[in-house]
Amino acid sequence: MDEQTGKSIIYRLRSSGCVFAEEEARLLISESRTLEELKKMVEIRAEGLPLEHVIGYTEFCGLRIEIDPEVFIPRKRTEFLVRQAKSLTCIGDIVIDQCCGSGAVGAALAGVLGGAVLYSVDIDPAAVRCAARNTAAFNGRVFQGDLYKALPHSLKGRVNIVVANTPYVPADAIKLLPREARLYEPRLALDGGKDGLDLQRRVAKEAPLWLAPGGHLLVETSERQSSETIEIFSSNGLITKIARDNELDATVVIGTKPNY
Known part of the structure; x- marks a missing residue:
């Protein structure tokens, strides 16, 4: 050329x-x-379609993650969520990736570990199809459904890590998002309800039923919402701490199920 x-x-x-x-x-x-x-x-890129939807993939934690039209595009800051989870995970651990979207978080975590028993969940059929391809190399299992309801009951009390990049944009703030997100990404993957924390509440409420003693729940949130996320975790009996990366503008709240 x-x-x-x-x-x-x-x-x-x-x-x-x-x-x-x-x-x-x-x-x-x-x-x-x-x-x-x-x-x-x-x-089509000049007309506004996100680059990742034009070329069909994005780079995430060193992996080439396929991105189908209308599937949420994983953000660079979410690599911080993967790094935090990696520090708490061992080879062979059972990992659940809630609101998995393209499956990027679960795939990246399984990839850096060199092995994990991975279960990914999303309510959106398009996301489930996309995640199935992205996690196949790691023998991941992908389920369509509403959070924990989609998972085998045999996992209750045995899960080591739950990671969740739940939608956390307040409903009224959707209109303030960049045009690409508003027009081309599913609202389901962006809208966190009135205060942005509806899905976080639901994920945290049931987490103690699914986590093994000493298991961890990690959720990406915003710095502004982090104190509320911490309250949500604590009110559900989790020992809670916060991790922050200013360069990526990334905030992760970590909750641990007590060993007793």
């Missing part, structure tokens, strides 16, 4: 509002098989 074509692609992307136009142009060029396909990809 000639230099002029590359420059015109960058100009088209930048003029449509793409902040990282050069990087996106490189990705689009590398993923296209023909000039016609490239032109089409550039245009």
